[in-house]
Amino acid sequence: MKTIAVANQKGGVGKTSLCVHLAYQLAEQGYKVLFVDCDPQANASLTLNEFSSGIKASQLFEPAKLPVIELGEGNIALIHADPALVNLDRAAMSIIETFMEQLETFAEQFDVCVIDNSPSLSLRTTAGLFAADFVLSPVQVESYSIQGTTSLLQTIIGIRQRKQQGGGDLVFIGMLPNLVNNNSPMHRSNLKELIEAYPQYVMPFKISNRTSIGEALADQMPVWKINKSAAREAAKEMRAALSEVQNRMGLATREVTK
Ligand SMILES: Nc1ncnc2c1ncn2[C@@H]1O[C@H](COP(=O)(O)OP(=O)(O)O)[C@@H](O)[C@H]1O
Numbered sequence: 001m002k003t004i005a006v007a008n009q010k011g012g013v014g015k016t017s018l019c020v021h022l023a024y025q026l027a028e029q030g031y032k033v034l035f036v037d038c039d040p041q042a043n044a045s046l047t048l049n050e051f052s053s054g055i056k057a058s059q060l061f062e063p064a065k066l067p068v069i070e071l072g073e074g075n076i077a078l079i080h081a082d083p084a085l086v087n088l089d090r091a092a093m094s095i096i097e098t099f100m101e102q103l104e105t106f107a108e109q110f111d112v113c114v115i116d117n118s119p120s121l122s123l124r125t126t127a128g129l130f131a132a133d134f135v136l137s138p139v140q141v142e143s144y145s146i147q148g149t150t151s152l153l154q155t156i157i158g159i160r161q162r163k164q165q166g167g168g169d170l171v172f173i174g175m176l177p178n179l180v181n182n183n184s185p186m187h188r189s190n191l192k193e194l195i196e197a198y199p200q201y202v203m204p205f206k207i208s209n210r211t212s213i214g215e216a217l218a219d220q221m222p223v224w225k226i227n228k229s230a231a232r233e234a235a236k237e238m239r240a241a242l243s244e245v246q247n248r249m250g251l252a253t254r255e256v257t258k
């Protein structure tokens with residue numbers, strides 16, 4: 001099982017939208033996807049509700065043995081967010097290890113695990129990053145959002161170093177500019193600045209600001225299944241970016257089966 005965490009301490013940058021679309025894309029190709037919603041706001045859990053395994057995300061931070069998951073035809077099993085996740089931020093560091101061990105029990109059954117995180121660099125997000133092999137960070141090209149990229153990168157690089165010392169790794173897939181307004185000179189110049197500041201970390205893709213992305217998630221489907229011409233461009237950009245994420249995770253593109 002390859003595990004990817006999507007992280008950025010800013011809210012509203014597109015973490016959940018990307019996580020859910022990545023899960024849909026991989027599931028359509030026949031990959032068995034375990035989706036872990038670690039954000040008590042539970043946005044992803046709402047969209048992916050039909051795939052619920054009945055397991056609560058807070059249970060992953062407790063040592064009790066978890067029930068077996070029956071993977072349905074959709075190829076996605078959701079471990080849904082629950083309010084008890086909030087209390088974990090005051091828990092002991094040892095919950096990171098428990099979380100990793102609990103996820104590991106599903107490693108044989110699933111090909112991919114996608115972890116959606118809260119807009120914070122909390123103990124829960126840290127656990128997600130320790131459990132992950134890959135991390136992806138959507139970023140918004142607003143000035144206030146770009147200001148947070150340094151601490152985001154420091155966190156990711158810090159955890160990567162700690163994992164490498166223990167013989168593990170955390171591959172930073174990169175920052176993916178999202179919600180880009182192509183007509184905004186400010187967005188264009190912020191994007192250029194971001195690329196100049198972190199040429200090795202900014203993915204050469206972007207996702208524009210398009211309402212069909214929010215509509216798709218509310219309708220519990222990926223944007224490429226929205227039958228409107230306005231959704232076509234959004235679908236194209238989303239597919240292109242996620243195919244590169246998939247590629248960087250070493251997951252071959254397969255023919256769509258669903
Ligand atoms: N490219 C986009 N274009 C338009 N709306 C978007 C786009 N990406 C995300 N959104 C919307 O912006 C809001 C925040 O996105 P979300 O994925 O929930 O962010 P996060 O998980 O980082 O808080 C949601 O309402 C979502 O539907």
Ligand SMILES: [Mg+2]
Nearest residue numbers: 015016039043
């Ligand atoms: Mg979210």
